[in-house]
Amino acid sequence: MYTIVTLGPSGAGKTVYLAALWHMLKLEHPRLKCYLKPESRQQEYKLGQIYNDVAGPGEWPLPTDGNVFPEWTFSCKVKSQHGTYTALKVRYIDYAGDRLTDPQSGSSEQDRLEETLRNADALLGLLDGRKVLKLMRGNGEFLDRDMTQVFSLMQDCEGPIHFVITKWDLLAGHYSLRQIRERLMEHPDFATLARSRTDWHIRRMPIPPGRMRLIPVSSVGREFAFLGADGGMHKRDNARPRPLNVDVAFAAVLPDLVARAYDAAKADQERVRREARGQRRGWFSDFARVVASTVAAPVSTVLATRGIQVPVHLIAAFLSSGTGAVASAVNIPPSELRKARRLQRSFRKRSVNAVTDDAAAAQFVLHRLVEELQAFERSPENDGTVLS
Structure with a gap:
């Protein structure tokens, strides 16, 4: 099992992203040929409830309670004619945004948070698309107010760090990923974190740190919600969510660990x-x-x-x-x-029916994930995804 910690300010969409990930992969993915199974019926019910709140006509789900620390454990399953096999297990830890942006409010848990981050296999940092839109229009105060503490905490992780730009539907067609990357790199803390991953050889680190990526994601897809005059996200009538790149953020972790x-x-x-x-x-x-x-x-x-x-x-x-x-x-x-x-x-031509045990399932999924990631990176609109 490998552990991924999701970090980001309140409202960035961490829990909604995980619910969308499970919804997209609860049935066999057409390209990855695998699916995710939550650890328990309770987790499955909770994720389904969150996603229904997202997809339904009512209000958006409430932010994560700062007094709880949700952990979501998934088994990645592969089904072949020989049986169903577990390729790998992954645990997501979802920390409430308030505990990150205002560490004093959770000082009794700060040591636990820092230890969890040091032991994490990978970090998933969520950048709120609404605030990134403001950044591109000249107002980047959220990086100083909301993200400086997150950047500081991330520097102790030696594994991959993937930044997910949520609510990409607000930015697509207006700004390219390359433009957003360049704007983020103008912030000294973000730039320092990124460069610390590229100059490891200068500092003679014995092992290179994990890769750093920038991945555009929309948990609901385009045409489902819009930004209102009040600055809030509002659902369109009779629209259906069509998640975008949610599977890419999942697909990138294992290849980068390998x-x-x-x-x-x-x-x-x-x-x-x-x-x-x-x-x-x-x-x-x-x-x-x-x-x-x-x-x-x-x-x-x-x-x-x-x-x-x-x-x-x-x-x-x-x-x-x-x-x-x-x-x-x-x-x-x-x-x-x-x-x-x-x-x-x-493996390019291999049928899923070649999988006969858990080890073969792991090999099969690894290759499928890499193909998914490479297809994403080859797209011109995703130029700039690799930061280090």
Whole structure:
């Protein structure tokens, strides 16, 4: 199981996003070929209730109570002709916005929050689309008022950080993701956080931090709600929600975790290479043996501890196909590497019925998530999504 903490000021749409994510993936996704199952019937009922409040004609759901700390645990399931298998488990922790923007109001829980953030596998920071719209029109005070504390808390997380711009329907067609990125980078705190992820080698960090992304999302889609003269979001009559990019924010986490594990392996490989440089001529056999442990261990351990059973040689072939360096580094026999690469190529045409156990389900879902993410990144309108 891996843990994602959602952060953002009150009203940014954290709980609505999670409800929309579950609604979109409660049935098998047509491209990902997997679905999400909440941990309990109670969680399933609660998420359904939240989404019905969003989709219905009544008021929007109330903000998260600052005295509770909702945790939503999902199993990602794959169903094939051989049975139903669990590819991975993911836990979302939803912190009330008031506890982030006004930490004094929850000082007794501040230590718990900071510890949770340090131990999180990834962070999901939500930027309220209404306030981003004001930012693009010249009023960026929300970054100082609402987000400075969030940026400060995020800097201790070494995993991926994904910023989700909610209510993207307000911005689409008026501003590009690239324009918004450039405007955000003008804020010193946001820029410092982003640059801390790109200059890790300058500071000689042993392991690169996780990737930082900017993802435009609308939990209800276009034409469902509009911004009223009072500054509030109002539902249109007889409109149906059509969530946009909600699945992309979910799809990006696992590939970025795998990529970081692989980056850690490569960093260890380089460290061993430097240490071995200048030693006796026959150092290569020792190098290969040492690197086999320092490279294979981070990838397999990091993923296995999170319930993600993906063979190291498959990850190596998947992330570095076409080179032999990885095979040498992790001491993979050439026959195994060729097998892994054939498996990698075959996944594009592979039917879900090839899944026969949980490990195969994890491999299958990993490849589907990467394809979904790559398709998103290739779209010209999403230029600027990767910040580091």
